[in-house]
Amino acid sequence: MSCGKKDSCVCHTVQEIVRVQDEVAEANGCCVTGCDQSLRNLLSPMMANGNGNGPTTIPFALYCKGDCEPFIGSGVFRSPVGGSGMTALRCVKTPIFRAKKFVDKDKDREKDKCCVQLELLLPITMGGSTPGPSGDGTQICDFFPGNSIRNLQATGICLTVDLNCFCGIVCLDPLTPRPASEFNMDDED
Numbered sequence: 001m002s003c004g005k006k007d008s009c010v011c012h013t014v015q016e017i018v019r020v021q022d023e024v025a026e027a028n029g030c031c032v033t034g035c036d037q038s039l040r041n042l043l044s045p046m047m048a049n050g051n052g053n054g055p056t057t058i059p060f061a062l063y064c065k066g067d068c069e070p071f072i073g074s075g076v077f078r079s080p081v082g083g084s085g086m087t088a089l090r091c092v093k094t095p096i097f098r099a100k101k102f103v104d105k106d107k108d109r110e111k112d113k114c115c116v117q118l119e120l121l122l123p124i125t126m127g128g129s130t131p132g133p134s135g136d137g138t139q140i141c142d143f144f145p146g147n148s149i150r151n152l153q154a155t156g157i158c159l160t161v162d163l164n165c166f167c168g169i170v171c172l173d174p175l176t177p178r179p180a181s182e183f184n185m186d187d188e189d
Contacts, residue, residue, distance in 0.1 A: 003174070007055065008114060008126055008163055008164050008166075009169075010062065010163050010166045010169045011113075011114035011163040011164060013035050013097050013169050014060070014096075014114075014116055014163055014169070015100070015102070016035075016039060017035070017038075017039065017058045017060065017099050017136055017171075018077050018082075018099045018100075018101065018102065018116070018131050020039050020042050020140065020165060021042070021058065021098075021099070022041055022057065023043065024042060024043070024054070024055075024056055025050075025069065025140070026101065032170075033125050033171075033173060034170075035058070035060070035171035037101060037137065037171075038058045038171040038172070038173060039058065039171075040112040041055070041133060041174045042054070042056075042057075042058055042174040043143045043175065045100065046176060052108040055173075055174035055175045056132060056174075056175075056176045056177075057097075057098050057121075057152075057174065057175060057176060057177055058098075058171050058172070059096050059097065059098060059152055059171070059175065059177070060096070060097060060099075060169055060171045060172065061095045061140050061170050061172075062095070062097070062161075062166040062168065062169055062176065063098055063166060063167060063168030063169070063170075064098055064165065065166060065167045066168060069138065070095045070138070070139060071094065071095065071161075071166065072093050072094070072095050072137065072138065072139050073094060073095070073097060073118065073159055074092065074093040074094075074120075074122060075091070075092055075093075075120050075155070075157035075158075075159060076089050076090065076091050076157075077090055077091075077092070077155070077157055078090075079091070081167070082136070086140070086161050091178050092120060092122060092130075092155060092157065093120075093133070093137065094120050094121060094122050094143060095140045095143055096120075096122075096123065096140075096143070096172070096177060097105060097118040097119060097120065097121060098118065098119045098121055098123040098154065098175050098177065098188050099116055099117075099118060100116070100117040100118065100119050100158060101116070102114075102115065102116050102117075103116065103117055109161075111154075114162060114163035115160055115161070115162050115163070116160065116161060116163055117158050118159055118160070118161060119154060119156070119157065119180075120157045120159070121152040121153065121154060121155070121159050121177055122140070122152065122157045122165075122183075123144055124149065124151050124152065124157060124178065125148045125149060125150060126148075126150040126152045128153075128178070128182075130153060130176050131145055131148065131149075133146055140170075148157040151175065151178060152175065152177040152178070153177060153178045154177040154178060154179055154180040154183065155180055155181070155183050155185055156180035156183060
């Protein structure tokens with residue numbers, strides 16, 4: 001790890017994730033577990049069958065500098081309230097993300113080169129519910145109760161972070177999350 005150093009391994013790994021995900025998207029028209037293996041696995045279905053039906057995403061979690069605690073991202077969204085036509089602001093939180101794109105503000109400034117837009121991905125059960133965290137919700141495993149989680153749900157909720165603020169990253173196996181269009185905003189707590 002490179003905490004405090006100019007060259008961030010977390011930044012480099014996320015850059016590689018975006019590059020590989022972009023390769024998969026272009027092909028679609030638009031250790032056993034770890035980031036290196038996930039990068040290889042994301043590309044291997046494309047190389048093996050060439051039909052572009054493989055996973056599209058390398059989900060990951062980040063660990064903050066200093067305390068090495070997982071970063072739990074949160075976002076607020078507008079949700080319908082019953083059939084009243086009214087809406088309410090609701091919140092979700094998760095430690096799992098998909099890198100969407102880098103948002104370098106000033107390409108000549110080194111510190112801006114690791115700002116990335118992350119989409120919040122929610123762990124979901126086979127039935128599509130998002131159980132939320134168990135325990136105190138501060139650890140990654142709190143979001144994966146028992147053996148009930150089957151996939152991840154894209155939310156369309158994004159935040160921009162500076163990857164230089166993190167010193168660790170853990171990648172999940174590549175998968176294709178349920179699309180944000182299927183994010184059931186009525187079920188979130």
